[in-house]
Amino acid sequence: MILIADDDKDLVDLLAMRCRHVGLGVETASDAMTALRKIDQIRPDLVILDVEMPAGNGLLVREMMAANEQLSQIPVIILTGKSDEDTIRRCHHYCAYYVAKCPDVWPRIEPLLNELLEQDCKMLPI
Numbered sequence: 001m002i003l004i005a006d007d008d009k010d011l012v013d014l015l016a017m018r019c020r021h022v023g024l025g026v027e028t029a030s031d032a033m034t035a036l037r038k039i040d041q042i043r044p045d046l047v048i049l050d051v052e053m054p055a056g057n058g059l060l061v062r063e064m065m066a067a068n069e070q071l072s073q074i075p076v077i078i079l080t081g082k083s084d085e086d087t088i089r090r091c092h093h094y095c096a097y098y099v100a101k102c103p104d105v106w107p108r109i110e111p112l113l114n115e116l117l118e119q120d121c122k123m124l125p126i
Contacts, residue, residue, distance in 0.1 A: 032056025
């Protein structure tokens with residue numbers, strides 16, 4: 001089970017559809033507080049977080065996860081349009097995988113899903 005948290009509904013729908021197509025269970029959240037609550041409740045195998053969301057920030061969600069022994073081991077992908085040095089540094093500091101948002105995002109996300117979830121997902125065209 002993975003959790004995708006982003007306020008861009010179209011992007012969430014696209015990623016969720018792709019993940020389900022390769023056999024992954026998906027939960028979604030459109031803001032940081034909902035994401036944090038769902039992470040605590042369902043304990044997903046992986047979390048994809050946007051940085052700038054309503055009711056909080058994806059990097060702060062990752063920081064809170066890192067401070068919780070039970071949640072700190074959940075792999076996190078930060079999927080964001082932010083490319084500043086501070087954002088990238090914070091991703092590395094909290095052991096989150098940084099992925100820049102772009103129109104062709106699936107080929108960037110899928111290999112990480114394969115690696116982090118140890119699944120054999122075949123590459124899908126966008």
